[in-house]
Amino acid sequence: MQLTRYTDLSLRVLMYLSYPDRADLVTIAEIATQFDVPRNHLVKVVNQLVKLGWVVATRGRSGGIRLGVPAGSLTIGQILREMEGTKALIDCEGEICVLRNGCRLRGALADALQQFYRTLDGYTLADICSAPTAGLIAQMHRLVPTATH
């Protein structure tokens, strides 16, 4: 069981943007370089984050992105629910299961998934970006060459 790469990238973007001491905006190219991931994979992720209002994008020469909400008001549960979507933990239809029309396993898994998300509602973006993570994120921002600012 693993989160999708899409969710993984969205968490990295939000965590990177949680850094509070940045005067200028962050570019997608910068995040791509920092995490060594393809820029085009990030574009799709950032577009959804903008649609959700969690990230604000500004166009133009000195444009870029920043958090659209306080990091303390966004929970990891909210983020994962949105990014993972509503797909069930087991795909009863892909490799069609003969039990799919009356399977109690589905209910048990849905219950457990709800507890999973509820637990993550107890953690905000600010929580997971506090020390020691905060120090690592700050270090990344300090290493950005001024030219890409």
Place this chain on the structure above:
Amino acid sequence: MQLTRYTDLSLRVLMYLSYPDRADLVTIAEIATQFDVPRNHLVKVVNQLVKLGWVVATRGRSGGIRLGVPAGSLTIGQILREMEGTKALIDCEGEICVLRNGCRLRGALADALQQFYRTLDGYTLADICSAPTAGLIAQMHRLVPTATH
């Protein structure tokens, strides 16, 4: 986020074997036919289930497999922990993340995963194989041609 196909297949095998009114043993070929999945994929799954003692295999002409424990004593939490293994929900090393050495996200996800499994410890194999699932499983067994028994 999805369970691995390996876990999916192991659940199908255990659910199928939960049927109490079967006089003869079940063969892997029979399960492969019933769920329309490749026999060789099931062999690996059944081997692990036998190692865990949850399934008992008998060799020989009228050999086959059956549950090795009462369905009421095996929880879905136990099954998923074993079959999913200890892999984290996010792969920090595969596409190496610069935050991996001090990331609080990891702790939050581990906490949530524990709650997920704890919830599933509240469901036994017998629970998820009760009605209406029981009826579907019984129907499958009744459809087995006597020749493959």
